[in-house]
Amino acid sequence: MKRNILITGGAGFIGSHVVRLFVTKYPEYRIINLDKLTYAGNLANLKDIEHAPNYTFVKADICDFETILSLMRQYEVDGIIHLAAESHVDRSIRDPFTFARTNVMGTLSLLEAARRCWESRPERFEGKLFYHISTDEVYGALELTRPEGIKPPFSTTASSAEHHLAYGEEFFLETTKYNPHSPYSASKASSDHFVRAYHDTYGMPTLVTNCSNNYGPYQFPEKLIPLFINNIRHRRPLPVYGKGENVRDWLYVEDHARAIDLIFHRGKVAETYNIGGFNEWKNIDLIKVVIRTVDRLLGRHEGEDMKLITFVTDRAGHDLRYAIDSSKLQRELGWEPSLQFEEGIEKTVRWYLDNQAWMDNITSGDYEKYYDEMYKNR
Numbered sequence: 498m499k500r501n502i503l504i505t506g507g508a509g510f511i512g513s514h515v516v517r518l519f520v521t522k523y524p525e526y527r528i529i530n531l532d533k534l535t536y537a538g539n540l541a542n543l544k545d546i547e548h549a550p551n552y553t554f555v556k557a558d559i560c561d562f563e564t565i566l567s568l569m570r571q572y573e574v575d576g577i578i579h580l581a582a583e584s585h586v587d588r589s590i591r592d593p594f595t596f597a598r599t600n601v602m603g604t605l606s607l608l609e610a611a612r613r614c615w616e617s618r619p620e621r622f623e624g625k626l627f628y629h630i631s632t633d634e635v636y637g638a639l640e641l642t643r644p645e646g647i648k649p650p651f652s653t654t655a656s657s658a659e660h661h662l663a664y665g666e667e668f669f670l671e672t673t674k675y676n677p678h679s680p681y682s683a684s685k686a687s688s689d690h691f692v693r694a695y696h697d698t699y700g701m702p703t704l705v706t707n708c709s710n711n712y713g714p715y716q717f718p719e720k721l722i723p724l725f726i727n728n729i730r731h732r733r734p735l736p737v738y739g740k741g742e743n744v745r746d747w748l749y750v751e752d753h754a755r756a757i758d759l760i761f762h763r764g765k766v767a768e769t770y771n772i773g774g775f776n777e778w779k780n781i782d783l784i785k786v787v788i789r790t791v792d793r794l795l796g797r798h799e800g801e802d803m804k805l806i807t808f809v810t811d812r813a814g815h816d817l818r819y820a821i822d823s824s825k826l827q828r829e830l831g832w833e834p835s836l837q838f839e840e841g842i843e844k845t846v847r848w849y850l851d852n853q854a855w856m857d858n859i860t861s862g863d864y865e866k867y868y869d870e871m872y873k874n875r
């Protein structure tokens with residue numbers, strides 16, 4: 498079936514994997530990648546598919562309502578996968594306005610453009626879908642409930658029931674009440690509410706998914722894993738916030754993209770699905786794995802760069818633990834992460850080491866100034 502799918506934020510980290518998957522897997526679809534190309538948007542992430550006949554790139558701001566509406570009409574968009582956002586928690590602490598503008602007002606502008614565009618057609622919302630990509634951070638923070646001595650990671654394929662029974666742990670469920678703490682998560686929570694409000698008020702077919710921390714190729718090196726891989730390579734300090742005790746639940750980005758594909762095609766309208774790999778790591782343990790992997794792949798003494806670990810002032814309001822229960826998605830749509838963490842991290846480190854030009858392009862120039870300002874006082 499022919500479809501015209503608008504993917505927002507497709508030049509970013511996760512968006513570029515979603516665009517690549519859709520462009521290559523569905524030659525019959527037209528994929529329109531709409532991105533403002535902020536500091537985080539990088540067309541180099543899509544070099545391999547930029548000339549594909551079913552791919553179109555449009556530089557635009559999701560907050561620019563008139564432009565979005567006219568683009569949606571021009572391309573007769575019938576499906577939207579909305580990833581465009583300001584995504585970095587530390588930046589949201591320094592500049593919350595930008596987060597409210599893009600994440601809240603931008604999402605609202607897209608929703609309203611979709612409503613006006615679709616409602617003006619005889620078939621209205623039939624065959625249409627507004628799919629909003631959100632985060633586990635909207636649920637707030639969990640306590641550390643894993644007993645001492647249980648080594649990470651848990652199996653990426655075990656069912657949540659086993660986790661609960663074995664360790665009495667708490668997870669975020671789709672029914673968990675929203676309790677965001679950072680300006681970033683507050684802005685994402687607000688946008689999630691707007692999306693659901695457009696379903697409940699106007700009957701617009703919408704869907705929301707909340708995913709855990711992604712890792713993999715093309716992630717902007719302000720985020721923990723690519724930042725640390727690059728710093729280890731250059732033997733720069735590794736700024737670990739607080740004591741490194743915070744826990745994150747890591748998912749390989751291509752597994753997230755596969756989940757998005759599945760949910761876009763088979764998910765139930767108005768539903769929420771959590772996406773995660775049951776793969777929790779304390780930051781400090783994860784960092785040690787990254788150090789060992791980089792050292793090994795660079796032919797250094799494994800672990801010799803542990804000395805780069807530098808404990809710095811904690812992030813304000815730093816959420817202690819995120820852990821997603823994705824068993825609904827596993828049960829209802831049969832999705833499972835395909836990669837074990839060890840494989841995923843090896844692939845990721847290898848990619849960054851093999852693509853130093855991609856990294857250097859970003860870390861030279863303006864970003865260098867940002868980095869210095871961000872870390873010099875810690």
Ligand code: NAD
Nearest residue numbers: 506508509510511533534535537538558559581582584711
């Ligand atoms: P990213 O920062 O790498 O990319 C964001 C993209 O959005 C960039 O290409 C940027 O240019 C674009 N963008 C920003 N403002 C825009 C605007 N006003 N108009 C048009 N485009 C704009 O982000 P990411 O890590 O790929 O995250 C993508 C989405 O997934 C976000 O909505 C984020 O909240 C969500 N998410 C991310 C993670 C994660 O671990 N990275 C986990 C769960 C959910």
Ligand code: DAU
Nearest residue numbers: 584585586632633634709710719720721736737738743780
């Ligand atoms: O949970 C999903 C979220 O994951 C997404 O919604 C966000 O868009 C994404 O940025 C990510 O948020 P985090 O804040 O968890 O990711 P980050 O890579 O910034 O940090 C991961 C952990 O590592 C976190 O506990 C903070 C810590 N950290 C991070 C950096 C950048 C450090 O200790 N030092 C650092 O320099």
